[in-house]
Amino acid sequence: MSNASTKTSGGFPNPLQWIGVGILATCQELGRLAIFASRVKFAALTPRWFVGAILRQMVSIGFYSLPVVGLSAIFIGAALALNIYSGGSRFGAEQFVPTIVVLGITRELGVVITGLMLAGRVSAGIAAEVGAMRVTEQIDALKTLSANPFRYLYAPRFLAAMVTLPILVLIADIIGVMGGWLVSTQALDFDSTVYLRNTLDFVTIEDVAVGLIKAVVFGGVIAIMGCYHGANSKAGATGVGRAATLSMVSAAVLVLGLNYVMSTLFESIGL
């Protein structure tokens, strides 16, 4: 807001005023974000839905993220297995490698890694696309043609991300466990059948569900941060670039923060 930057009358900067201005500006930004997010949710939950746009977004958010998600998952699973092995061998607990790998991947790492990679690939991508549309007046043009950008642009991205992220996480879980299995059977001397049986006997539906519930939330956060920063992009290549950076950073921090909050929550209800 313009009045948020008023100078002190004495000319000497007052630190309390700086803090006050900062807090006010942050509250305003959070308020705007909350209003924006609730409008996206409302548009996503009520007709009319642009089915074509939703499907296109599912392909671009979901399908094209498969390589990066798969690669990240296999390396994380492999590294996890190695670390647990070398840690566990200090007190003769090497046999816990398969169980700890599957638990770590499904409850935590699969979804966090997928969330972080998509904060980069998807959130920044949405922010750049929407930002470019804003600064070239395409969003204004949408409105003049009676197409509500919340329905036509933002809701399809929001819905597509919330639907595809759990699917990606499920795939990341499987590939991550395979990464652990590969290292354990090739580099360490685990028996393949025993490893897989230990994995499947130990993992529960709840472990997987915890990751998938987190994934739905992360999908929504990633899409909303991309749309919000894009829709507020300033003019020019620097403005759009800044929107992409901001959306990536804020989505990544939110993914990690919400992951902790939800882990605490699930822990307290015994999931």
Add this chain to the structure above:
Amino acid sequence: MTLSILELRGVEKSFGRNHVLRGVDLDVAPGQSLVVLGGSGSGKSVMLKNALGLMTPDAGNIFFDGEDVTRDQGRSRDAMRARIGMLFQSAALFDSLTVWENVAFRLIHADRLKRKEAKERAIASLKKVRLGASVADLRPAELSGGMQKRVGLARAIISEPDLIFFDEPTTGLDPITADAINDLIIEQVKGLGAASISITHDMASARKIADEIAMLFEGKIIWRGPASMIDHSGNAYVDQFVHGRAEGPIQPSI
């Protein structure tokens, strides 16, 4: 006197300390072609965006067909926009869609026409702006600036709106195409009875298409009169603008 289809009354708009519009009064009647002149950065595009509700005025009111629409949202805003066509200065084509999907956007999404029928109408509309069916399946990025402008024009007129805004319709066009666009604007207004507000720096175009000419300067309409009066406006600012002189009362703000 006929009822005006659009009326701006005392519209003000500022961006921080930049007071762009300082009380604009303007109206246009059905069947009337109004041209608005004004220096670069004088707020002509901002004025159109306020009229369309893409920006909300800080003060003043906007009336469309007799109704106060200044703060309209949702359905009533859509109902108003369904009757208005807008050519953006930058064309503002959707670069994820093909040319014909751009032109037919309203038909497909708001009017829910079948794609085949929408495409036929898009091609007919493209023809009016002298673009052949061969460009229909291209992407906007594959067109020249002047061609994009004409696609924007085809999109603005396709649903035969009651009011059309043309933000610099002939900028970037060769003289022959520019004149064809002038004829097209006249046809829309005289043939279909629409009202139009055109912004232009092209005096030849202004003389040809305008019934009336208005001049925006320092956030206000400082002169308005019939197009035939433009050379005898008796206003030093208008005179300087029309004759394109660097010397005169309008001085660049440095």
